[in-house]
Amino acid sequence: MDDPVILRVENVVKTIGGQRILDDVSLSVKKGRLKVLIGPSGAGKSTLLACINFLSPPDSGTISLDGVPVNGKSKKELLALRQQVGMIFQDFNLFDHLSTLDNVRVALVKVKGLDKRAATNRAMEELARVGLADKAALYPAQLSGGQKQRVSVARALAMDPKVLLLDEPTSALDPELIGEVLTVIRDLADEGMTMVMATHQISFSASLADEFLFMEKGRIVERGTPTTLLARDSGSRTQSFCAKLSELAGDGHCELAPPSGA
Amino acid sequence: MDGFFSFALDRIIPALDAGLWTSILLIVPAALLGVFIGVSVGAVRVYGPRPLARFCDGYVSLFRGTPLVVQLYFWYFALPNIQIGDVALVLSPMWASIVGFGLCSGAYQSEYIRGGLLSIKRGQLRAAQALGLTPLQTISSIVMPQAFRRALPGCGNEIIYLVKYSSLASIITVNDLTGMGRSLAKSSFRNTEVFVVVGLYYLALVTVAAFVLRIVEKKLEIPGFESKRD
Ligand SMILES: Nc1ncnc2c1ncn2[C@@H]1O[C@H](COP(=O)(O)OP(=O)(O)O)[C@@H](O)[C@H]1O
Ligand SMILES: [Mg+2]
16 A cells, blocks of 8 residues: 555646646556546547656646656656656557567667667567567568557567556457457556556456546546446446446446456 | 661760760769758658748749759759859859759659658657657657658659650750760761660660669568559
8 A cells, every 4th residue: 555656747737729638637656556547538638648758748737757756848857757658559659660579679779778689589578478479570560450559568568667658558449359458458457567547448447447537628527446436326427427438339337347357 | 777787886876875974974963962852851841940841842843833944944044144242153064954953853852752751650759759769769760761661662753754854954065865866866867776776775774773773662662661653
């Protein structure tokens, strides 16, 4: 319970084109925990994740990693921050001209300065971890969506991030490919990776998350443990949002998945 | 066609061989200049500051929108009449041609480069940024290798066009393949033979250029980047 806080987001405000996209958002993530961002499209989930690693710098507020506030004006600090914060995108964003192996290896060589051999070994380890060691020589155009997303996870993990940010990692996938990516995410959670994930996979993440944060119009309007928020009689926004989603998906249930189920 | 082969061997080929070197000395620098301008202007049009990008757009419209012959006349005949202070710029026929072809080719090349740069999805730039790559590393390791592959077929075609339109240099008195051919045709009255052989020389040049480009394309080909030329 008293694990150290790895990532702290305090009073972050982001305005784009005169519109408040993030309005005083705060959260903190302890080592080995998973925070899940839920909310309708346009709520600001992607923007919040992008503020954390300064892909989209916050207008005000503080991001601290391991208790040290990041100075967004220092290019050096930003590069250092990004090395320590991995990011998984909805549409994978693999480098199209690089093989699977090189996708994982490129930052190890260019950013971490590993020699080619060490980088190869490390990259192959991470590919094995996501079950793609046999696909090392293939190019993104030759992979399925699920495989691409697993490569992007390997690419992020190879950098030894302290935190992993996942922006709807399964939303661009065909339904039959979602499972393989969720399995990888579950393994990461079990191994104690610290993560912040935006997702619509509510019942899946309920079994792993330490806290649900429900966002709307740039604010966190509700937060609590999955058990509390998803209780049938909780009357929470999260519960009704989840019920609506599962109604649309037609799977007719919105509750805590049993711990072993997928 | 009386004595065609001996005429070709004794008169045409020696004359054209001299012209061939002139043509090559024209085409190679003009192609390099064109590619250099194309890459710079293409990059500025996509990533550069707005006023500079608009200026480069203007350059491309101007050079694509006027006949190449007019451009050559400008560099060779008109430029010396434009005085800036006391200085007027007089270009030799050779330099006027290289500048003219390079600037015109660069305008077209920049279109292909621009297309190549635009084809790179923004998400890949964000992914590179998120991994901690610097902007310079992103350009050299992620952007350029992809843009180059996408632009290569177009840029290659443009170089092949350049081989052929280099023949226009002869109208501003350069003794290139076409110029040498025309002098010989005039003095020997054997237009047919001469221009057939001139044509074959260009065909050979284009074939060699196309062959080299094909090899480069094949070498760089990877899944997802197959050239769509058929
Ligand atoms: N670059 C941008 N320019 C203008 N508006 C943006 C930009 N990025 C995001 N937005 C707006 O910010 C809001 C939040 O977007 P986003 O963070 O993508 O939400 P979510 O990920 O929760 O769907 C949306 O209303 C969106 O239109
Ligand atoms: Mg989003």
